[in-house]
Amino acid sequence: MNTDDRKRSRSGLEQLLAMDHWTNEPADVAVEGDHVVVTARKGSDAWRHTSYGFVHDSEHALLEPLGSSEAVEVSFRLDYTQQFDQAGVFLRASDDQWIKAGVEVADGAPQVGAVVTHTTSDWSASPVPEWMGTIVTVRASRDGDAVTIRARAGDEPWRLVRVAHLDPAFAVEAGIFCASPLREGLRVTFTRYRRGSADASLH
DSSP states (O other): OOHHHHHHOOOOHHHHHHHBBBBBSSSEEEETEEEEEOOOOOOOEEESSSSTEEEEEEEEEEEEEEEEEEEEEEEEEEEOTTTOOEEEEEEEEETTTEEEEEEEEEETEEEEEEEEEESSEEHHHOOOOTTTTTTEEEEEEEEEEEEEEEEETTTTTOOEEEEEOOOSSSSSEEEEEHHHOOOOEEEEEEEEEEEEEEOOOOE
């Protein structure tokens, strides 16, 4: 985001936390300096139907309203290693219309990707073992009928992760999220949250 975006930014982690609008309360939330550490509950997840056959809507997402032409960025420390541990950005219109994007551990490796849900979920993922131990930033830019997902580790160039449909008529909330389907004790350190203008172009 450029300087003007930062000036227009309406919320950081502290302000988002003060809103206290969770989809599902996590086990614990702690403020450590400028960071927010969220401890997930075992069994937390977000998924609808496809392949697995279940509906899980127990993710921990801290949300606020997102405009129809606006972007949000979430940064977090990638230091978790267990199967299906996950963190990133969450966009929600309703129980069955939402997008989550970030890094999820699957089959022994961290995978950058997105789950797009329009009644049923799909999942795209790509392994990024070289990102382990870094600060990962995930950006979701909403404009028109599309949400463009990009991600990067540290100050690397942005990587295009997904271009997903989202009805422009939907009222959408966005923010940070984490989930831990299989274990107790997942702690995710969120280091930054900010908003600004939507991407000027896809490429």
